[in-house]
Amino acid sequence: xxxxxxxxxxxxxxxxxxxxxFSKYFVGQSYLNMISTxxxxxxxxxxxxxxxxxxxxxxADQNGGQMLLCTAGSGYYQEWGKEPRKLQPGDVVHIPxxxxxxxxxxxxxxxxxxxxxxxxxxGSTKWCxxxxxxxxxxxx
Amino acid sequence: xxxxxxxxxxxxxxxxxxxxxFSKYFVGQSYLNMISTxxxxxxxxxxxxxxxxxxxxxxADQNGGQMLLCTAGSGYYQEWGKEPRKLQPGDVVHIPxxxxxxxxxxxxxxxxxxxxxxxxxxGSTKWCxxxxxxxxxxxx
Numbered sequence: 001x002x003x004x005x006x007x008x009x010x011x012x013x014x015x016x017x018x019x020x021x022f023s024k025y026f027v028g029q030s031y032l033n034m035i036s037t038x039x040x041x042x043x044x045x046x047x048x049x050x051x052x053x054x055x056x057x058x059x060a061d062q063n064g065g066q067m068l069l070c071t072a073g074s075g076y077y078q079e080w081g082k083e084p085r086k087l088q089p090g091d092v093v094h095i096p097x098x099x100x101x102x103x104x105x106x107x108x109x110x111x112x113x114x115x116x117x118x119x120x121x122x123g124s125t126k127w128c129x130x131x132x133x134x135x136x137x138x139x140x
Numbered sequence: 141x142x143x144x145x146x147x148x149x150x151x152x153x154x155x156x157x158x159x160x161x162f163s164k165y166f167v168g169q170s171y172l173n174m175i176s177t178x179x180x181x182x183x184x185x186x187x188x189x190x191x192x193x194x195x196x197x198x199x200a201d202q203n204g205g206q207m208l209l210c211t212a213g214s215g216y217y218q219e220w221g222k223e224p225r226k227l228q229p230g231d232v233v234h235i236p237x238x239x240x241x242x243x244x245x246x247x248x249x250x251x252x253x254x255x256x257x258x259x260x261x262x263g264s265t266k267w268c269x270x271x272x273x274x275x276x277x278x279x280x
Contacts, residue, residue: 010152012211012229035232039207039258040180063259067179071152089152092175118179119203119259 001049001109002073010072010089011112013044025054025127027136028104041117047075052104052136055080055128064097064120068113075111076139077103078131084139087111097123102131107139141189141249142213150212150229151252153184165194165267167276168244181257187215192244192276195220195268204237204260208253215251216279217243218271224279227251237263242271247279 008015016033019026028051036042058065068077070091077093078084080100087093087103093113095101097120105111117123148155156173159166168191176182198205208217210231217233218224220240227233227243233253235241237260245251257263 012150012152013209014230035209036207036234039203039205039234040256042207042209042256063179065179067176067182069153069175069182069254090154094176094179114209116180116182116256 001106002111004110007046007072007110007112011044011046012071013114015046015112016044019045022053025056027052027054027130035114040119043115044112045115046110046112047105049105049109050107052076052131053102054130055100055102057100057126057128058095058097058120058123059126060097060120060123062121063118064123065099065118066095067116067118068093068095068103069116070113073111074106074109075104075113076106077101087113100128107137141246142251144250147186147212147250147252151184151186152211153254155186155252156184159185162193165196167192167194167270175254180259183255184252185255186250186252187245189245189249190247192216192271193242194270195240195242197240197266197268198235198237198260198263199266200237200260200263202261203258204263205239205258206235207256207258208233208235208243209256210253213251214246214249215244215253216246217241227253240268247277
């Protein structure tokens with residue numbers, strides 16, 4: 001597990017502000033710092049312990065999806081119908097377009113990843129249901 | 141300035157192997173670790189003090205170019221006809237397609253950046269002349 005001070009010290013890119021724009025699609029508090037809004041769009045996303053985003057799908061007519069570069073703390077990534085994958089700094093996650101998934105912090109740890117938008121033709125994100133406490137609560 | 145030990149401790153992604161495949165386009169020793177070869181192609185590039193790549197151009201019929209996310213040490217980026225820009229951890233560089241440029245370490249410091257290939261239509265890289273010692277040697 002990592003504390004806020006530990007992830008802050010390990011982060012190269014600032015944590016940014018509270019992620020109010022997307023808070024309705026998250027359980028718990030996240031922070032967002034857009035480090036690139038041209039060429040390839042990249043956000044630095046930080047999750048407080050217990051925070052995770054809802055199940056969601058990156059749709060695209062061609063290419064699209066997202067990549068996560070894990071940089072501090074520990075978290076999880078899960079695709080619909082699969083086991084959750086534990087994430088540590090240095091892990092890279094390829095999220096194909098069309099795959100329902102969620103990601104977020106471990107219950108007891110702060111977590112930070114860069115989220116890289118894979119350029120898409122006609123890209124959009126569909127937000128679905130929250131990850132229920134009874135499922136999330138089983139994670140270590 | 142940063143030592144090898146300092147950049148190694150700060151790096152989230154491993155340094156990887158000596159960058160032999162591209163060594164003919166570099167002055168000095170660099171290291172390359174491809175952290176993504178699908179969706180968006182990303183390499184972790186580390187330069188020894190004094191190491192820099194030759195002037196080069198990312199060509200593309202559409203989109204393309206490269207982004208640098210600076211993660212450890214200190215270095216430089218220069219576009220043809222412009223002053224060199226000093227780079228520190230947390231800096232983001234947008235390199236448009238068609239612009240002649242070079243990047244590398246400061247003379248007295250190790251330097252690491254992620255190099256993000258912006259997806260292109262018909263992308264290619266044209267390598268040009270080395271950055272001469274008499275120009276590079278003026279940098280701090």
